[in-house]
Amino acid sequence: xxxxxxxxxxxxxxxxxxxxxxxxxxxxxxxxxxxxxxxxxxxxxxxxxxxxxxxxxxxxxxxxxxxxxxxxxxxxxxxxxxxxxxxxxxxxxxxxxxxxxxxxxxxxxxxxxxxxxxxxxxxxxxxxxxxxxxxxxxxxxxxxxxxxxxxxxxxxxxxxxxxxxxxxxxxxxxxxxxxxxxxxxxxxxxxxxxxxxxxxxxxxxxxxxxxxxxxxxxxxxxxxxxxxxxxxxxxxxxxxxxxxxxxxxxxxxxxxxxxxxxxxxxxxxxxxxxxxxxxxxxxxxxxxxxxxxxxxxxxxxxxxxxxxxxxxxxxxxxxxxxxxxxxxxxxxxxxxxxxxxxxxxxxxxxxxxxxxxxxxxxxxxxxxxxxxxxxxxxxxxxxxxxxxxxxxxxxxxxxxxxxxxxxxxxxxxxxxxxxxxxxxx
Numbered sequence: 239x240x241x242x243x244x245x246x247x248x249x250x251x252x253x254x255x256x257x258x259x260x261x262x263x264x265x266x267x268x269x270x271x272x273x274x275x276x277x278x279x280x281x282x283x284x285x286x287x288x289x290x291x292x293x294x295x296x297x298x299x300x301x302x303x304x305x306x307x308x309x310x311x312x313x314x315x316x317x318x319x320x321x322x323x324x325x326x327x328x329x330x331x332x333x334x335x336x337x338x339x340x341x342x343x344x345x346x347x348x349x350x351x352x353x354x355x356x357x358x359x360x361x362x363x364x365x366x367x368x369x370x371x372x373x374x375x376x377x378x379x380x381x382x383x384x385x386x387x388x389x390x391x392x393x394x395x396x397x398x399x400x401x402x403x404x405x406x407x408x409x410x411x412x413x414x415x416x417x418x419x420x421x422x423x424x425x426x427x428x429x430x431x432x433x434x435x436x437x438x439x440x441x442x443x444x445x446x447x448x449x450x451x452x453x454x455x456x457x458x459x460x461x462x463x464x465x466x467x468x469x470x471x472x473x474x475x476x477x478x479x480x481x482x483x484x485x486x487x488x489x490x491x492x493x494x495x496x497x498x499x500x501x502x503x504x505x506x507x508x509x510x511x512x513x514x515x516x517x518x519x520x521x522x523x524x525x526x527x528x529x530x531x532x533x534x535x536x537x538x539x540x541x542x543x544x545x546x547x548x549x550x551x552x553x554x555x556x557x558x559x560x561x562x563x564x565x566x567x568x569x570x571x572x573x574x575x576x577x578x579x580x581x582x583x584x585x586x587x588x589x590x591x592x593x594x595x596x597x598x599x600x601x602x603x604x605x606x607x608x609x610x611x612x613x614x615x616x617x618x619x620x621x622x623x624x625x626x627x628x629x630x631x632x633x634x635x636x637x638x639x640x641x642x643x644x645x646x647x648x649x650x651x652x653x654x655x656x657x658x659x660x661x662x663x
Contacts, residue, residue: 425473531551572622
């Protein structure tokens with residue numbers, strides 16, 4: 239069900255402070271500012287604050303001084319810290335965050351501000367669309383970007399399809415932003431996820447609205463694209479350390495353990511029959527589970543036929559297989575492939591196929607504007623890059639914990655200290 243947010247007349251619109259952090263991107267910043275000046279919102283209820291995070295040379299906004307405030311930080315502190323500095327000076331009861339590589343749509347604020355009619359709404363955000371669609375990666379990002387939250391309204395909740403809203407299109411109530419402590423300046427990536435989770439923990443509600451669009455300049459080069467996904471993976475490892483209570487859940491279907499164990503045993507006995515065995519066992523398990531559910535429905539007085547039960551069970555198990563393969567591709571495929579190549583090379587093609595399965599499913603469901611090969615290619619590399627970031631983040635976290643533990647146990651860091659010599663030198 240969707241929550242209704244009635245349109246507000248202009249006299250009831252709240253004062254909004256738009257915050258734009260920037261560093262060494264003069265050209266895109268100017269385009270962003272010009273789009274903000276064109277936003278359909280009363281000028282007397284809107285301020286724009288640009289935070290120059292120690293750009294070299296400093297950003298130049300002389301032509302926009304009348305309507306744009308600017309802050310310059312003496313040293314590079316990251317986007318989270320830059321936004322926090324602007325929030326301290328913001329006069330609006332609502333702070334609207336946007337990145338310098340985005341363009342605001344004309345209806346951006348009027349589409350999202352009505353959410354704050356409800357006092358329990360802490361934050362709201364809208365669609366993030368690609369600013370261009372001329373390159374293959376831009377077309378891929380249109381449907382696969384982690385900044386894109388889809389085309390239906392959602393209420394954010396942890397460990398769901400929408401568990402946070404990206405900082406490039408995020409409106410937050412100022413008092414609740416301050417109460418939550420703002421962005422964590424120690425997080426260079428994932429600071430928006432952390433903020434949203436803390437707002438949720440304090441009882442605030444966060445809504446994603448399929449409107450209020452901003453247009454993001456996605457990375458069109460393959461290496462920058464993969465580097466960003468690697469950074470996202472590292473940030474997830476740090477976020478899980480900071481929020482240890484929010485663990486991802488494994489998704490399986492009834493009988494999945496039996497199917498996989500039997501298929502593995504069959505594979506070890508004869509590799510050529512493994513795929514057929516897996517398919518046969520999965521179909522057998524599906525019919526057995528459907529029959530048990532059908533009998534239970536009949537005992538309860540339900541009228542659903544066996545065909546309907548079978549169809550529902552097939553969709554349920556298909557979704558579980560997809561989610562299982564999605565988790566494998568994001569967190570387990572690199573160790574599995576490495577181990578199989580070292581111990582049992584014959585398993586490697588099956589692990590790789592399971593890693594690539596989500597790409598084929600997403601292609602069918604999302605109908606992107608590029609061919610199957612390109613989509614699955616980008617999808618596969620994206621998951622490898624993200625997983626490499628997660629692995630690196632976990633190892634760095636463990637190293638940090640070991641160093642802290644060592645320092646706690648040995649404050650002298652293992653260095654023998656001598657007593658000072660008394661008397662004249």
